[in-house]
Amino acid sequence: MRPKILLVEDDSSLVELIRYNLDRxxxxxxxxxxxxxxxxxxxxxxxxxVILDWMIANLSGIEVCRRLRRAPETASLPIIMLTARAEETDRIRGLETGADDYVTKPFSPRELVARVRALLRRLRPALSGGHLEHGGVVMDTSAHKVTRDGVPVQLGPTEFRLLRHFLEHPGRVFSREQLLDAVWGRDVYVEQRTVDVHIRRLRKAINQDNLPDIIRTVRSAGYALDADGSARVAG
Structure with missing residues (x-):
């Protein structure tokens, strides 16, 4: 699966330049x-x-960043602020608002792509390939095997896809609707309560022997892989 970038920018020529380099x-x-x-x-x-321009229509990039950080579903979403404001006070404000990186215009598209890759490696290590690991749970995506603390875990196909989605976005809260779209697909009609059934099955499989439950239920919001675990790429 190709990593997805949300580019928020009102300069159409710059959008095409960045899109071309990222797509390539x-x-x-x-x-x-x-x-x-x-x-x-x-x-x-x-x-x-998210690559987020500071000066955009209807809502400033700073305010967008602030609201993304406040919402449980997007609180851990990596953000690169892209702006012509190069003063130190502006950079500090952007970073203190929640941006993970700050790129000033004009910039090299190659450098921007490199910063995107570096940030994803640091904050979304699952997207770099290799085995996925979080809180003692290790998934071998090629061999379709899962272990926890070295003990094999037997999962059905849906539970495997569900766990993989969580491992790729540790700490991020997903609503039932978002999980349905990501795991079952947008073209498939499945009732939202089906998510709860598979979450229970997944919990039962990975929490054997009274191990701590690493899947967190967020009331009125959804589910998340507990951010207390240490997510990284193994191997």
């Missing part, structure tokens, strides 16, 4: 010039990273 490097890109629409897309599209 294997990324999927969703774009909008509008701050309010960016918040909607961040929830609906579930991007792996």
């Amino acid at each position: 490097e294997g990324f999927s890109v969703v774009t909008t010039p509008d701050g309010e629409e960016a918040l909607v897309l961040a929830e609906e599209e579930q991007p792996d990273l």
Whole structure:
């Protein structure tokens, strides 16, 4: 699966330049010039990273960043602030608001892609390939095997896909609807309570021998892989 980037930028020529370079490097890109629409897309599209211009329509990039950080579903979403504001005070403000990186215009598209890759390696290590690991749970995506603390875990196909989605986004809260889209697909009709059934099955499988439950239920929001675990790529 290609990592998905949400690009929030109102300069159409710059959008095409960034989109071209990201697409060439294997990324999927969703774009909008509008701050309010960016918040909607961040929830609906579930991007792996946001590139966010400071000066955009309807809602400033700073405010978009602030709201993304406040919402449980997007609180851990990596954000690169992209702006012509190069003053130190502006960079500090952007970082203190919640941006993970800050790139000033003009910039090299190659450098931006490199920063995207570096940030994903640091904050979304599952997207770099290899085995997925979090809190003692290790998934070999090629061999379709899962262990916890070295003990094999038997999972059905749906539970495997569900766990993989959580491992790829540790700490991020997903609603039942978002999990249905990501795991079952948007073209398949499945009732939301089906998610609860498979969450119970997944918990039963990975929490054997009274091990701590690493799947967190967030009331009125959904589920998340406990952020207390240490997510990284193994092997």
